[in-house]
Amino acid sequence: MKNLVKASLVAAMLAAPLMADESFGGIGITIYQVKDGVHVAEVIPGTPAAETKLQAGDVITAVDGVALAGHDIDFSKDQLRGQVNKPLEITYISEGETYTATLRRAQITVKDLNNKDVSAWYGDKAELNAQELETFASAKVNDKQLVAVLNRGSLVKEDARVATADFNGIYVEKAEQFGPKVQTNNVVRNNDIALRGFTRKAVSYSVKTPGKTVVTIMNADGEQVARLVNDGALAGINTVAWDASNIPSGRYMVSIDHNGSVSGKFAILK
Template sequence: MNKFVKASLVAALLAAPLMADEEFGGIGVTIYQVGDGVKVAEVIPGTPAAETKLQAGDVITAVDGVSLKGNDIEASKSVLRGTVNKPLEITYVSEGETYTATIRRAQITVKDLEAAKVESWYNKAEFNAQELETYASATESNNKQLVAVLQQGSLVASDKNVKATNLNGIYIERADEFAPKTPKQQLSKHSTSSLKGFTRKTISFNLSSAGTAVITILNSDGAEVATLRAENAQPGFNTLRWNGENIPSGRYLVRIEHNGSISGKNAVLK
């Protein structure tokens, strides 16, 4: 990987961790811009992204249905970041196949581990990464937990000896600080359902096969507005009646669970 790409990684979702401490709502990946979107360089363990099948080398092409093609890295970063707990839908390409996943942002903290303090703590310039994690955890507040250590924008393996320079700890809020996460089976290679219509009286959707469909409506803050069930729904076009007269106008995420797959789509309620 060349120096230009390394610099792009550092300027990506972790927002130049070698330069400054920072807190933000994010999904937990480092990225760099490519022609069709952003390429995933690292998926940070313990973050929301790590609960999906997203992996290094995948290309995120759209967020909430908006293409990332032609963006610069700052524009792409801004749409992936956002309100903590707010879900977003990503579309990405992995090994030639297109996938979608709905991910709920977490509070992520990037913190400089200060090489001089690390060296002083261990009285040596090189150390095992597991020792480093113990040190980093001991120096952070109780409501955050260390999930990874980066050196020059790359994950440090737990069995690797590294020199105490350009180190950053990646922390997230503990799980009980946030609303329940989107189920891990949210990823679907070939989704069996798709939203076709969303009004205050009806929700329309297509199914590829028969089976119960569970429709969940989430507001822009990630809070559940309504959950509906279509028992024994049939293949093809289906319409489910509901009462949304008292729901505020705005943008919502409509999630459909059907036969083990989950699809999500943003829709506007007028």
């Protein structure tokens, strides 16, 4: 595991008390509530959030189109947490610009690393380094991937030496247990790629440059229902045909990949 970082957890994971053996569907950030939404305190490595360009200091203003301004931290936490592997769209402000990112929640598990077990593993050592903590935590839970170790509520950075007390491990389900992920590594501004129309016969979108576009449509459970390829998209508005006559009405995620940059938006199929 690389880049173990240290950050002050604001009332712990997603601003809720970090409990031993807590498990939930989340994206892997620590936050606190501000006027316009939630401030990202840290992005935890190895989690869905770390696959986007979201970074500490950004402010998430909406989740799936639901504004977070004017609400408390519990409301924001409930919007960010949810069904594992289900896509969600976040809108956030970074360095004065507004962006969107589409990602899937992962199963995030927090395990109490019992002090007696740590002592039995390493003897009477007064302090442990990050590598020793990682080795112990990885062996403790072998069906999940360790992404971070906490000591007294803070993430442990790689060169730290910490007293052997109050440890927690943060784990995610191993990658092979998930279905296909929504691509999120190239987050773009809203006006670079935009969904313009979504009907049972066609999907329309606009892009700023010509190139190849792949439109992926997923249902509320994160299952792909269509993949539409346009090898010759032009700058401006483009339309690709599809047949949705046998697809149920409801809310769908439309992910648009244009020349390797991705934007996603929820849309209603009537």
